[in-house]
Structure formats: structure tokens, C-alpha cells
Amino acid sequence: MPPLAQIRRCVCPGSFDPLTLGHLDVLLRAAAMFDVVHAGVAVNPAKRGLFSGPERVELVRGALAASGDPRAERVVVEEFADGLLVDHCRRLGAAVVVKGLRGGTDYAYELPMALMNRHLAEVETVFLVGDPRFEHISSSLVKEVARYGGDVSALVPPVVRAALAARLGENASDQ
Ligand code: PNS
Numbered sequence: 001m002p003p004l005a006q007i008r009r010c011v012c013p014g015s016f017d018p019l020t021l022g023h024l025d026v027l028l029r030a031a032a033m034f035d036v037v038h039a040g041v042a043v044n045p046a047k048r049g050l051f052s053g054p055e056r057v058e059l060v061r062g063a064l065a066a067s068g069d070p071r072a073e074r075v076v077v078e079e080f081a082d083g084l085l086v087d088h089c090r091r092l093g094a095a096v097v098v099k100g101l102r103g104g105t106d107y108a109y110e111l112p113m114a115l116m117n118r119h120l121a122e123v124e125t126v127f128l129v130g131d132p133r134f135e136h137i138s139s140s141l142v143k144e145v146a147r148y149g150g151d152v153s154a155l156v157p158p159v160v161r162a163a164l165a166a167r168l169g170e171n172a173s174d175q
Contacts, residue, residue: 001035009094010126013040013085016056017049018160019063020142022134026100027064029128031071038092043081050143050167053079063157085113086121097123102130102138143168 001007012030016023016039030037039060043053051059057077064072080088089097097117101107107127114125137155146152146164153161 007035007093008096009036009038009092010034010096010098011038011040011085011089011092011094012098013042013080013088014099015044015049015139016041016060017051017139018056018142018156018163019060020134020137020139020156020160021154022100022102022130022137023060023139024063024067024157025131025134026098026128027060027075028067028069028071030098031074034096034098035074037075037098038094039075039077040085040088041077041079042085043079045082051163053081055163059160059163062159066157066159084120086117086123089117089123090121095123097125099125099127100130101127102135106130 010030012027014023027037027039041053041056041060057079060077064075085097089095099110101110117123117125142152142155146168152164
């Protein structure tokens, strides 16, 4: 690891409510490019999620640990609530945000935020092209599928599947 002042850090922010296989892929790919990846679990106090901030943090940590992937060692998971992403980046000493892009709709959603973060604090955004295997996966669709008893085992890590089953009923893990 380089001296502290030279450590290249990025922040991968998101609601992670809950973490999906697409999120995990982006975190690990970012960890191949940076010394430390800060997975920033954003908790919006105005929005009630399925999982609380601390629960989401635990699920991301659990999925990383269970992945067995050596890149996971470079990912730290933190919650940030009720504040600007650029302030979170500043506190951590990170000048780069990394996000995954599944397609044009994601790009249209992400572009103004990327421009705003650069405007506010010169924080740059690096977009990773989403793995096509995960293109159809979003946290909201995962929750909907799980809620109605669909099979989410190819959409989320096992630890998240178990948490969905516990929260939404056994249907979510039966199939
Ligand atoms: O997973 P999401 O919900 O698409 O993540 C969006 C998130 C949390 C990255 C974004 O809403 C965010 O950065 N929120 C923090 C508040 C902030 O900085 N808002 C201005 C961004 S331009």
C-alpha cells in the first residue's frame, strides 16, 4: 500500500437497498483500479427503505466477505446520511466517484449528478459499463420480485437473498 497521502481512493455511492449482483460487480471492478473503494451507503431520511442504513451496510459487508474475491479486501463500507456526496468525498479524501451504467436511462439520471458534483467540488465521476449479465437488475425490481415470491437467487448475493426472505416472507427464498 502506498504512503497515506498517495492512496488513491474512490467512492461508490448508492442506496444499496439492497445490494445486487450488479452493485457487487461494480465495487469489485472499482477495487481493481483504486487502492481503497469506499462503498457509500446513502440513507435519505425522507425515504423509507426496505432495509435501514445499518442493515444495508451489514449486507454489503457480508456479501463482500462471502464473495471470496481478493479485491473485496480493498472495499470499506460506510453509511452517509442527510448530506452531500461531495462532502462525504471530502471527508474521506476521495476526488473520484465510480458508478455503474446499465444503459441510456442510467446515463440520463447520472449525468446531471456527475456535473453537479464536479461543479460543487471538482469531484470527477468515472462510469463503468455495466456487465450485460446484470443489465436487468435493479434494487427496486429485486424487491418487487421477492415481494411476490419470485426467485432472486441469480440477482443478489446469498446473504441478501436470506435477508429478503426474512423481511418479506419465506417465498423470497423458497424458489
Ligand atoms: O442508488 P441511487 O439511489 O441511485 O444513489 C443515488 C445517490 C445516493 C448516489 C445520490 O442521490 C446522492 O449522491 N445523494 C447524496 C446527496 C447529494 O449529494 N445530492 C446531490 C447530488 S448531485
